[in-house]
Amino acid sequence: MLPFIDLASQRARIAGKIDAALARVLAHGQYINGPEVRAFESQLAAFCGATHTLANANGTDALALPLMAWGVGRGDAIFCPAFTFAATAEVAPWVDATPVFVDVLPDTYNIDPASLEAAIAGIKREGKLRPKVAIAVDLFGQPADYPRLAEICRREGLKLIADSAQAFGCTLDGEHPMHWADATTTSFFPAKPLGCYGDGGATLTNSEADLAAMRSFAVHGAGSDKYDNIRIGMNSRLDTMQAAILIEKLAIFADEIRERNIVAERYRQMLPNAVKTPKVIAGGVSTWAQYTIEIENPDNLAAHLRNDGIPTARYYPKPLHQQSAYRAFPVGAGGMNVSDDICKRVISLPMHAYLDEATQEKIAGSVRGFCDAGG
Template identity: 45%
Template sequence: MEFFDLKKQYELLEPSIQNRINAVLHHRKFIMGPEIAELEEKLSSFAGCTYCVSCSSGTDALLMGLMAFGIGPGDAVFTTPFSFFATAEVISLVGATPIFVDIEEATFNIDPMKLEEAILDVQKGMQRVPGISKRLNPKAVIAVDLFGLPSKYGDINRIGKKYDLVIVEDAAQSFGGALGEKKVGSLTDIAATSFFPAKPLGCYGDGGALFTDDADLAKRLRSLREHGKGEYKYDNTRIGINGRLDTIQAAVLLGKLEVFSAELDRRQEIAGFYSEMLADIVKVPRIPEGFRSAWAQYSVLTDQREYFLEKLKKAEIPFAVYYPKPLHLQTALSYLGYHKGDFPISEGVSERIFSLPMHPYLEREEQEMIVNAIK
């Protein structure tokens, strides 16, 4: 049994993916080939937004998003401490300061009420980051859609408008999700996603994309991904990065897009079965009304994690723990001066959470085996 089974997916899609890769090998436009524009058009259409700018990874997507708004030293960017390291890493890379805001246990996403409290504190000059004494300028929020569930963007966008903050949707795990009638990618000022192989829509290497309805912003993003390119290759108008998506990866993604909607539906079915069968044993995910998760992961909470993990080990069933250490306790961010106890919900979740196999090709018999192992 696989935690995420790329082999089964490839067996289904092999003819389409191979044909598309062969087309790239034939035309030999390995950098910014025609598949890039085709992919961006299809992704923007899927997400229901005007522009999509592909790039080299989900991390670079977040980085480019901050760079496009000129965020840097002296700026405060509010985000969650319960996420993959890249979320806070990009804030530090542009010279800004991450200000962490605890999560809601029910959703694993940033708590909008606590977010507004943190913004007000920073506006008043209060020291929200123990290791940073200088006054910071509130500039942006990176809201992470953890495990595929969109954050509460109705509240978050209202807060952003009220305090004139850029709202960045970290949709690395949630592409394919939705909030009401709007899909992930069209919920905020700018959204960044990842095509890491294990994501709901993944390529065969690294890849990412950004989404926006702002034409000027899309133009800046395209410039940033090619070393700040201006009117032509050797005209550089800003400091950028080497952030292009490889054409072959675009070809892979085009093949996978053919079945993406069906895969999302299958993820819903698998999550529903897990929740029905496990609700009396562990704390299962609860999706708020009007929200649709992309179910990148199926994560549960329990005070007996080691007990259940040992049962899964004995049954030779794969599992994962996302995330065992919150970001505010990471050594690389120790300069911020945070300590254990500063974000009790994130810390408590990190000690109780584990994830079960989740992918669209998980058979019912395999799910029953997983459930029986836990029971």
């Protein structure tokens, strides 16, 4: 079976550097809060034009920490897309707030600004919840429509989070999501475009006050020192080993994003017209966490490709508002028609910076064979 995401090729490229970085950590022994953590935080902030980074334990904590810092809680509505990974919505009930689902756009799969406006209006009309936060997800690698989202959030008095777990490094008109968002979050889960060798995450902010509050929440609500607890917090840190790995991976990340875009363009040219290939927002640069196509029989295509030794994945066969854990939460006025529709057809092909043309031709040829045989 071909790899779906080829971490081994990336490892081969920088093995010497990573091994040396890990040896340095083993030599100094500061496994928690070592110098690599602070160095990585500064480098990550510089990469995406943010003032501050708080490195933390995973991309889910990264979303929860700004909510905690802003005092979001009971009676507050957090708007998020229905077509995303569970972590995006999960953090709302964590802080006792309510996720309100918003539909996505049929071409980019990112949160639909018109659906967000309708959802906010509906919640205000009902009068039970206070609209507080919108979480936009940069799904599959590409930026959401931040100029419109930021305008809506400013007008409605909402905080805006960019959940860039799948898309850290993406840009819109040359700007990173941080240009518009109050906080940007990411995940360093190994399969993400910028991943480590375990779990990790980060929250980026331009606010010194938010950074201070989040740092406190991430260390058990610490005040002036570790044994002065002024908040009910949590334990959410990025290990020094992971920071050391990420410093080496960040050094080649811009190059990998370029490579991923070359691979995506080749897919676009190679795949048959019978499949719908992805569309990136005008002015956007995707980091291509996934290369997701639409086809009428995705499960049959998956079986056909598997026969040819090609793995696939289905992100997402069931949107969140249909999941048993989330069914009771409100959906925005206007419904979830697009999310309900696209989930039936989406299927993702192998995608990574080290996918060569011959391998892609094999994959595209197999898709063509499936379509020629009538799908």
